[in-house]
Amino acid sequence: MSIDKKTVKDVAHLARIELQANELEKLSRQLQDILGFIDQLSTLDIEQVKPASHILPINNVLREDKPHVCLTPDKALENAPSKNGNFFSVPKIIE
């Protein structure tokens, strides 16, 4: 897979990252290198290997439906950049 500037731009937008022109150039190259490195995997024969979605051979890890002790609102809001009473406060999102 080749990474062009447009792809990097799209990905940056999806991640809400603003990139300068020179960064775009640099990152396109770096991402291309990373993907190239990972691409080595495609040389392996995986015909007999089932697709995995988890790295550990474990399944069905569940918990009982029992309440734990929650954070207090003060604690929950402690690191909030902006708060209002017991609410997190964010820039207004609808007109």
Next chain:
Amino acid sequence: MKYETVIGLEVHLQLKTKTKAFCGCAIDFGKIPNSGVCPVCLGFPGALPVYNKEALSSAIKVALAFSCQIQEYTKFDRKNYFYPDLPKNYQISQFDLPLSRNGYLDIFSENKAKRIGITRVHLEEDAGKLIHELNASLVDFNRAGVPLLEVVSEPDLNSPQEAFDYLTGLKNIIEYLDVSDCDMEKGSLRCDANISLRPEGAKELGVKAELKNMNSFKGVKDALVFEVSRQTELFEAGQTMVQETRLWDADKGLTISMRNKEGAKDYRYFPDPDLTVFIIDQPMVSQIKAQLPELPREKMRRFTQDYGLSEYDAKILVSSKKDAQFAEECIQRYPGKDKKNIVNWLIGPLLSEANFRKSNLHELTINRDELISLIGFVEDQSISLLSAKLVLTQMIDSQKPAVVIIKENNMLQISDTVELTQIITAVIQENEKSVSSFRAGKINALMFLVGQVMKKSAGKANPKVVGELIKRRLTDA
């Protein structure tokens, strides 16, 4: 040209577990903001989600109730997008390996039975709640991480009414399973609708609009009705449809296009590495299947078979779990094998009392045994059916026993022959003309004479007994 309407519904159900999907925060919507939260549901770094056993079992119940195939291998994925009500910047959902697929829901709509396909039932989590203030939006994460089920229908619905009946049927089944409150106004059931039109007979689907923001079943129907006419007009005018999301404005009664912000959505789904896969084997499915309660369809079949109800009557009674339970209690207490009478009372006078009071059958404040005793008074002709209906109303209002109300209102029918004979003698003397017409073979004359006796007795004479007595008197003499 004639158009065919094609509708598919996406329903989100909040599961009523004690705790959230991936953490032990207790679910309680009355709580003060951000008091039911923890590092997991706030998306703090390093927190590890673990799925709720009860939620999984509820989800499997729902999937089984819709006859879905439970997938043996299922996993959670991350659906990535940014929104302030989503603390992790992704929602844990299911993408390519959902819990279940290929189910159906049978509906009865516009006098037709129809099978509506269910594409999939999958697991996900709710987001937080936003409150929009003048200069800021406030976020409460108490709801973030509440377990949701998404039930996606096939585009098999062909009218707003069918969509409405599908939702009613779905809610009915969930109510029987008791896994969600299904209250659209309170947000425990949410519904988005995809709707498109196509020329009748066409195979390909038209361009669809996705409708959001409906907060009642009727709202869904109204929004769809509006959309059918809006899209029909566009078609007629030869305009092309654009695929878009439209918001229903219940006050104005129309849908409004949401401006398309950034082109096609790209959620970059990928398996959530924090959660393990689930292998749902046959023993597990069988075990949960064994816990399923009797569902509306089965109950309906049993009501018709065991109690001799018509399919129509049974359908009415099973349309609410609690009403069905109330009805069955009454039917079982009613003596004898023939249940026709009690059923007629339930479907007739009791249901109209409930409708009149804008309540449900099971909410009527009437003691089951007292109801049976009231019906007994009609059966042994102590009171007339007409009086019995009045007694029923008073029983519900005052919760007094039937017998007390009957006595208070002096409603007992006179079946006592001595008392009736006196009245009959008087009536015969006063109506010589009718007496001779009866003797001349005119049956109507008998009806008239019975009527006169009823009048004289202030409606309390037992008409059947009176008829017999007059007949005997006049033919013997």
